[in-house]
Amino acid sequence: MNFDLENIIKKCQANDRLAQNQLYEHYKGILYSISLRYMGDKMSAEDAFVEAFFKIFDKINDYQGAGSFEGWMKKITVNECLMSLRKKNNLRLAVELADWQVSESPVALEILNMEDLAHAIEELPPGYRTIFNMYEIDGFKHREIADELGISINTSKSQLILAKKRLREIIKKKQTIKLFNSKS
Amino acid sequence: MSNQNYKEIDHRGIQPDAKLWLRIEDKLDGVKTERKLVRYQRIALAASILAIVFSSAYLYTFYNHYRSEAFAFNDKSHPVIIEQMSGDVSPLYDLVNLRTIKYAYEGIN
Numbered sequence: 001m002n003f004d005l006e007n008i009i010k011k012c013q014a015n016d017r018l019a020q021n022q023l024y025e026h027y028k029g030i031l032y033s034i035s036l037r038y039m040g041d042k043m044s045a046e047d048a049f050v051e052a053f054f055k056i057f058d059k060i061n062d063y064q065g066a067g068s069f070e071g072w073m074k075k076i077t078v079n080e081c082l083m084s085l086r087k088k089n090n091l092r093l094a095v096e097l098a099d100w101q102v103s104e105s106p107v108a109l110e111i112l113n114m115e116d117l118a119h120a121i122e123e124l125p126p127g128y129r130t131i132f133n134m135y136e137i138d139g140f141k142h143r144e145i146a147d148e149l150g151i152s153i154n155t156s157k158s159q160l161i162l163a164k165k166r167l168r169e170i171i172k173k174k175q176t177i178k179l180f181n182s183k184s
Numbered sequence: 185m186s187n188q189n190y191k192e193i194d195h196r197g198i199q200p201d202a203k204l205w206l207r208i209e210d211k212l213d214g215v216k217t218e219r220k221l222v223r224y225q226r227i228a229l230a231a232s233i234l235a236i237v238f239s240s241a242y243l244y245t246f247y248n249h250y251r252s253e254a255f256a257f258n259d260k261s262h263p264v265i266i267e268q269m270s271g272d273v274s275p276l277y278d279l280v281n282l283r284t285i286k287y288a289y290e291g292i293n
Contacts, residue, residue, distance in 0.1 A: 029199055050211065057212060114192050
């Protein structure tokens, strides 16, 4: 299918349902994956995904063509997920380890395939998962995370460290299980 | 692992349930209907305001016409009407009395 994004955006701005469906079909995979990554479970991810797409169509006239359209849609999806997590009061980020230094050693994350890594991220508690997603995958800076979540920069940094620590544990567990299964 | 590598995580080809598009469509339709309703409500409100303004203007003209005519004609000969229209009464009271004044005026004529 020929995908002329500029033309489709124009049609979507005129509320053309066919164009809206084309846009949806083209980006549903990536935006659903983002929702799943942030929300951690299928049902919440679906709710956030529907809300995000609805907002995209509703606010498409606000898109002025500055920056990538995909980036704009991703931002809306991430914001929708954060809002949803906030509503569910799932962003508990109480532990602040201000003196922790960010000294990362390359961990087992690299030897995992994307599917396993995605599942491991989904198993993180919501607070850790959110910060890991925002910093490591979506490229937010600690200052931006702090502003977005209403926390201090140090909290953001320490939560990221704890998130990675937990992720390593999850991955280690998964690898042990895999190893055990392959031997038996 | 860099951000760029992590980004591959969103390109795993996961597809959402087909029913989700129907949910989005429902929401879009719902908002369309809601916006139409709001538009109709605004039109109805504007029409009501116009109706109130025009009917008030009409009533005011009507009221003034009979009031001044009655005053001019019944200066001394019809004290009841004058009494009804003078004194410390509210315009609303005057308006209520308008029919009496009108009939009196028409009767005299």
